[in-house]
Amino acid sequence: MVKKGAWTGCSLIETRSLNAERIREVLSKSKELKKLWNGWRGSEFPHQTLAGKTVVNLFFEPSTRTRSSFELAARRLGAHVLNFDPQSSSVTKGETLFDTARNLEAMDPDLLVLRHSSAGAPGQLSKRIKIPVINAGDGFHEHPTQALLDAMTIEESMGSCQGLNVLIVGDIAHSRVARSNINVLTTLGARVRVCGPPSLMPPQVEKLGVTSHFHLREAILDADVIMMLRVQLERQGQAPGGGTQFPSLGEYSRFWGLNSETVKNLKKGAIIMHPGPLNEGVEISQEVANGPYSVILNQVNNGVLVRMAIMDLMIGGMK
Amino acid sequence: MKSIQGKPFDSPAQSYLLQRVHLVDPSSEVDSLVDLHVVNGRIQGVLKAGEGDSLVSARSVETAWDGAGLGCFPGLVDIHTHLREPGFEYKETIATGTLAAVAGGFTSILCMANTNPVNDSPYVTKYILSQVKQSALCKVFPVGALSKGLKGEQLAEIGKMKDAGIVAVSDDGMPVMNSYLMRKALDYCKTFDLSIISHAEDAFLVGQGVMHEGFHSCCLGLRGIPAESEEIIVARDIALARLTKGKVHFAHISTRQAIAHIRRAKEEGLAVTAEVTPHHLVFCDEDVATYDSNFKMAPPLRTREDIAALRGALQDGTLDCIATDHAPHASRDKDVLFEYAANGVVGLETAWATGLELVEEGSLTLNRLVEVMALRPAQIAGIEGGTLKVGSSADFFLCSLKDTRVLDGGHLHSRSKNSPFLGRKVRGKVLATFVGGDCKWTYRDT
Numbered sequence: 108m109v110k111k112g113a114w115t116g117c118s119l120i121e122t123r124s125l126n127a128e129r130i131r132e133v134l135s136k137s138k139e140l141k142k143l144w145n146g147w148r149g150s151e152f153p154h155q156t157l158a159g160k161t162v163v164n165l166f167f168e169p170s171t172r173t174r175s176s177f178e179l180a181a182r183r184l185g186a187h188v189l190n191f192d193p194q195s196s197s198v199t200k201g202e203t204l205f206d207t208a209r210n211l212e213a214m215d216p217d218l219l220v221l222r223h224s225s226a227g228a229p230g231q232l233s234k235r236i237k238i239p240v241i242n243a244g245d246g247f248h249e250h251p252t253q254a255l256l257d258a259m260t261i262e263e264s265m266g267s268c269q270g271l272n273v274l275i276v277g278d279i280a281h282s283r284v285a286r287s288n289i290n291v292l293t294t295l296g297a298r299v300r301v302c303g304p305p306s307l308m309p310p311q312v313e314k315l316g317v318t319s320h321f322h323l324r325e326a327i328l329d330a331d332v333i334m335m336l337r338v339q340l341e342r343q344g345q346a347p348g349g350g351t352q353f354p355s356l357g358e359y360s361r362f363w364g365l366n367s368e369t370v371k372n373l374k375k376g377a378i379i380m381h382p383g384p385l386n387e388g389v390e391i392s393q394e395v396a397n398g399p400y401s402v403i404l405n406q407v408n409n410g411v412l413v414r415m416a417i418m419d420l421m422i423g424g425m426k
Numbered sequence: 427m428k429s430i431q432g433k434p435f436d437s438p439a440q441s442y443l444l445q446r447v448h449l450v451d452p453s454s455e456v457d458s459l460v461d462l463h464v465v466n467g468r469i470q471g472v473l474k475a476g477e478g479d480s481l482v483s484a485r486s487v488e489t490a491w492d493g494a495g496l497g498c499f500p501g502l503v504d505i506h507t508h509l510r511e512p513g514f515e516y517k518e519t520i521a522t523g524t525l526a527a528v529a530g531g532f533t534s535i536l537c538m539a540n541t542n543p544v545n546d547s548p549y550v551t552k553y554i555l556s557q558v559k560q561s562a563l564c565k566v567f568p569v570g571a572l573s574k575g576l577k578g579e580q581l582a583e584i585g586k587m588k589d590a591g592i593v594a595v596s597d598d599g600m601p602v603m604n605s606y607l608m609r610k611a612l613d614y615c616k617t618f619d620l621s622i623i624s625h626a627e628d629a630f631l632v633g634q635g636v637m638h639e640g641f642h643s644c645c646l647g648l649r650g651i652p653a654e655s656e657e658i659i660v661a662r663d664i665a666l667a668r669l670t671k672g673k674v675h676f677a678h679i680s681t682r683q684a685i686a687h688i689r690r691a692k693e694e695g696l697a698v699t700a701e702v703t704p705h706h707l708v709f710c711d712e713d714v715a716t717y718d719s720n721f722k723m724a725p726p727l728r729t730r731e732d733i734a735a736l737r738g739a740l741q742d743g744t745l746d747c748i749a750t751d752h753a754p755h756a757s758r759d760k761d762v763l764f765e766y767a768a769n770g771v772v773g774l775e776t777a778w779a780t781g782l783e784l785v786e787e788g789s790l791t792l793n794r795l796v797e798v799m800a801l802r803p804a805q806i807a808g809i810e811g812g813t814l815k816v817g818s819s820a821d822f823f824l825c826s827l828k829d830t831r832v833l834d835g836g837h838l839h840s841r842s843k844n845s846p847f848l849g850r851k852v853r854g855k856v857l858a859t860f861v862g863g864d865c866k867w868t869y870r871d872t
Contacts, residue, residue, distance in 0.1 A: 123645065203762060225763040226647035227717030246765070248647025286647060309644040310652075 114420035118233045118240040121249045122290040130258065130291060136416035137259050137409065144183075144412065155185035156423035161216040163189045165208065166243065167198075167223045172383050172407055173243050173252070177220050180414035184423070189216065204228060205235055212236045217422050221245070239421050247281040253382055254287035256413040258295060260406045261332055264378050269296035272329050276363060277336025277390055278307040279319075280352075284336060284382045289315050302326040303336075303363060306352045323363050328372055334380045335365055335391050356389050366392035370400065378402045438864055439488040441465040443478045447493030447824065451500055452797045453813035462498065463487070464820045467863035471816060493824065496857065499796055501533025501564075501821035502778060503803040503811045506598070506623070506677055506701060506749035508770070509535075509566070511557060512550070513542025518754035518841045520554070521561035523774070526752070526840040528563045528859040528867035530775040533821035534804065534811045535564060539571040540599035546571035546582035548590035555591050563866045564859075565821075567809055572597040572611050572622060578604055581611060588618045593807050596623035598677055601659055603629050608663065612672030621673040621699070621806065624663050626684065627725060631655035636765055638711040638726045646714065648765070651726050657683040664691045667698055675806055676700035678751050680725040682735035689744045699806050701749035702736050704773055704780035705846055707789075709733075713846070719760045719767030720846045723753070737789040740798060747802040750777045754842030772840045779852035782827060786853065820863035829855035 113129050140154065147153055162181040166174050174190075181188045191211065193199075198207060208219065219240050221229045226246035233240040244250040261268055273292055279285045279301045292299050293316045301312060302320040312319055320326040327333055338359055353359060365379065379391075379400040387393050396403060444462040449472065451457075461478030463471035482490045504527065510518040518526075520537075527535050537554070539545035545554060551568050558566040570592035571582045576599060584595055595615055602608045602624070615622055632651050637643050639650025660676060664687055667674045679685065679700045691698040705723065710730050713721045721727060739745040753770025760767050781795045790798075804812035810819055830853045835843040859867040 205761070223763075225765045227764045231717050231763060246647050283647060286645070310639050310650060311641040311644055314641045315644070 112420060114417070116239060117421060118229070119251050119417060119421070120230045120233060120240065120242045122251045122254055122287045122294075125251075125291065125294065127294050130255065130294060133255050133413065133416050133420065134259055134262065136420060137255075137413045140415050140419070141409070141412045152183050154419075156419050157181060157184035157186035159185075160218070160422055161187045161189060162218045162220065162418065163191060163211055163216045165191045165193075165211070165219055165221045167193050167204070167221075168244065170222055170243070172410055173222065173250075176407070176410040177241075177243065177414050180411050181418060183411070184415055184419060186217075186418075205232065208232055208236055212238060218418060241417065241421075244283055247283050247286070249287045250283040250382075251287050252410070252414055252417060253284050254291040255417070256406055256409045257288055257334070257380060257382070258291050259409045259413055260380065260402055261378070263405065263409075264402055265331060268292055271297045271331045273297045273299045273332040273334065274302055274326055274330040275299065275334045275336065276302045276323060276326075276365070278338050279303050279312065279336070280307045280309045282336050284334075286315075288334060289317055293317070300326060300330075304353050304359070323365070324369060324372065327369065328374070330374060330377055332378055332380065333365070333373070334382075336382070337384060337386050338389060356386075360389050364388075364390055364392070365395050367394050367398075370395055370398070373400060380406060383407065437489075441470070441487045443481055443487045443490040444493050444498070445478050445490055446475045447496055447498035449498045449814065450792055450796050451814045452793050453500070453801050454815045456814075457793065459495065460498075462814070462822070464863045467820050469814050469816050469818050469820055472814065497825040497827050499531070499823055499825065500800040500812050500814050501823055501859065501861065502531045502799045503807070503809070504532050504535040504750050504752065504774065504777070505594070505675075505747065505803045505807045506703075507535045507537050507752040507774065508540065508754065509537040510754060511541065512553060516841075517756050517759070519561070520557045520566065521563075522839065522841040523752070523754070524561075524563040524566060525867075526772070526774040526838065528861070529839045529856060531778045531823040531825065531856045531859055532774060533564050533823070533859060533861045534567065534809060535774075536567045536569050536593060536807055538569050538596060538598045540576060544571050544574075544576050545569070545587075545592075546574050546576070548583065548586040551587050551590035551592055564861050565809075565811070567591070567593040567807065569594045569596050569598070569623065571595070572602060573607060576600050578602050578607060581607070581614060584611075584614060584620065585618060588620065592620070593809060594621050594623050594675070596625065596677070598623055598625045601625050601627045601629055605662060605666070609666050609670060612666055612670040612674070616670070616672055619673075619808070621675045623675045623677050624659070625677050626656050626659035626663065626679070627651075628655040628658045631658070632724075636722060636726070637714050638728050640711055640729060642711040642714060646717070648714070653681040653683050653728065653732075656681050656725055657687065660684040660687050664688070664696065664698060667691070667696050668694070671697070673697040674699075677749070678703050678706065678725055679736070679745060680706045680728050680732060682732050685735055685739045685744055689739070692744065699746045700744070701747050701803075702740060702745045703751045704748060704777045705771060707733060707736055707740070707748075707784060708780055709846055714764075717764040719762070719764050720771055720844055720848065722764060722767050722769055723751070723771055724769040737784065741790055741794060745798075746806060747798045748777060748781065749803065750774055752840075753844075754840050755844050756842055760844045770844070772838065772842055772845050775838055775840065776833065776845060776847045776852055778825070778856065779847075779854050782854045821861055823859040824857045826855045826857055827853070829853065831855075
């Protein structure tokens, strides 16, 4: 009854090892579920593949979109959802992540979704527990479901990622969204470029298959897709002695911010994306975020569907 | 190992003969089958194999054993270990640390000062030495702190500590960021002819870094530590050694950039020496991909190019010796998220095996291995050891070179099991270790 596919029982920790076939499988399933979702009537969504299953959301960092969409996605498919709040848990008494997860696993959930500030946490966790783990963002390492929903959104507007000129702008060094998108988009055949202040570029980023640029105004000229990133102030980390990585938000906004002036030079048919939350007026202005090029809210909508697709592929219908 | 006259192998004897062992002793240029004659804990004679028979028949020795062609080497000398006593006994004690040492073929070790309390006073030095007297299985020489409390602000009472028994000075664990303090320390240590062991890292460049800065830190989303953080302090300390004519020994060198500076300093004739750890000779930043904290240490694992440069520098003498930086940590310090894990790995029980791996791969000759693991470290620390010339202390170990096994935590005698070699094939089996002629370790199948 249940097909054993490439995703069955697997964890989703990172995108570097995802081949085009596995990505395509998620995107097809997402499109299929989107059609179903937009067309249904009645009180129960007709695809209850997670009925009787329990999904645990373990979010150690704040989140609006990711957390809400994981919860909605699981519930739409019929699952029970446990939203674990570290703030009001024994984590505050010093209980470690691994112990917390092991204890929750002892309550027989089927899937664990983890967001954590420490790179590698979901991977290290998946070696210590038996149930599948979805990485909902670990430090500035990866955010796989974000990249998948971004790919879906790009394909909706542009048809295919193959050969597209994608520009990712911002604090690339501290961005898990950038890393995951670079991996997924290059696997799907896009030509990815990154743009931002040199002090916020990761070391040897070209080895990931991208070219780096320091000047936004030139870089956006040929772009089909522009992905804006929020400046990650909380991740920059102060070195002993108080060194910082760039002078001020005002300076950042002047040279790397997208506003009605900068978008004047956009290619016809180009789209503007942002994983959210926006720092309005810093990396993007309100007019541009709400303007005709923006597909930002489509991303949010697709986020629920992509997460439904992944959970369905991983644990749907299984006993 | 059979006793020719019926006594069990590890029973003590005033005079004995170890027959037909293959001795490799670079200090006396021996690499052949010998009969080793030990009297009152010292080497009485190194005879050609078989010549000892006359001593046996004349009953000039209490016991004689048949070495059956086993490898025999001067006891290894590790000038960089952390024994954690006083203050961190849950990680390791002098007893368990020296047990790990003799199990690994070491007969003399230096222990660093980052204990709790810090070894920055003669009282702590004396405490350590009294614990050594009580429970150590090998010779232990304390290293005194350079600055009070390792704070990097004021000089510690180095002279008093020298009287109490330290053999070198170091703030290891911490870099000395204040160049003025480092200069004054180099000047001051000349009084006592002590080397300063320098932990060369620029703390600001290190920042919150947890692994080598490069393509792999980019992929893994971990903050990186550029090679230049080591290079800068190495260059600085070389300049200060030139200025003061003091002695600097560089701990755990990990980069080809630092090697270049050390090479030039030696060509210039400065009193500069340097060590490298076994793990830096084998592992690189790619190994961090699993986020296993047994690959997290300071300085971090570097690149394949650095491994090649380190091996070349060890063979050609730019790097003088291997030192393990044996850093035991309990599972509550290591079995945590990578970014929060403590830095460091144990190494006393796998160092010799790593050396044999390098010999096997052709990076080092066996002779050079014994030089860098026994003779040179003893010379740098100014202690007796690393040689089996007639008259020297009978510090040696016996090893079966061909044995291999996959390393398991259960094989380790250290209280802590944080080793990057777990699950990896290690070669050579240390069968017995003798300190001052007494057998302090024999291999037992666990």
